[in-house]
Amino acid sequence: DAGITQSPRHKVTETGTPVTLRCHQTENHRYMYWYRQDPGHGLRLIHYSYGVKDTDKGEVSDGYSVSRSKTEDFLLTLESATSSQTSVYFCAISESGGVNEQFFGPGTRLTVL
Amino acid sequence: DQQVKQNSPSLSVQEGRISILNCDYTNSMFDYFLWYKKYPAEGPTFLISISSIKDKNEDGRFTVFLNKSAKHLSLHIVPSQPGDSAVYFCAASGVNSGYALNFGKGTSLLVTP
Secondary structure, three states: OOOEEEEOOEEEEOOOOOEEEEEEEOOOOOEEEEEEEEOOOEEEEEEEEEEOOEEEEOOOOOOEEEEEEEOOEEEEEEOOOOHHHOEEEEEEEEOOOOOOOOEEOOOEEEEEO | OOOEEOOOOEEEEEOOOOEEEEEEEOOOOOOEEEEEEEOOOOOOEEEEEEEOOOOEEEEOOEEEEEEOOOOEEEEEEOOOOHHHOEEEEEEEEOHHHOOOOEEOOOEEEEEEO
């Protein structure tokens, strides 16, 4: 299994509070991704990174920001959490952005009350 | 608008029989297709992929078929086993999307003994 961990694995927070989710990899892969999974929607890309300090928006980026200061860490921040951001968040990594499979972490279940 | 569609939310198959999971896509620029398997409370696991230059790819019990003219792909599992019971996601990517993965909503496969 690819070395990807996510923390925390579960979190309950209140509307309006900031939340940061962490993805850590030990594979030294260049690309990292954040997805959310919701019933009836499959997985949707939030943001991705193609190198240290290089990030770009995905399909559902509103309300989220990311940072990547080291190859191994990719942080997802909800500046002011809303109930619509209750979801399961998955981090993924890939060696390159080309024709390459992505490997997923175990997920973080976030509940915003 | 959903560019990758899995129109069957669920499928039930008897052990030993063939499971056929279907996927349609609308973006003709997609050139790489993947299938992921997901168990509850775990991240998606890469299963098999196919490039648009091929029409078939086989890996053990799993075969993916691609029909580019119909923008359709399918995953065949032969013979099906109870351990194959999971949610299967079809995903597609292409150079014009930065090779980010576009996922379908998933098909829940139940293999009964």
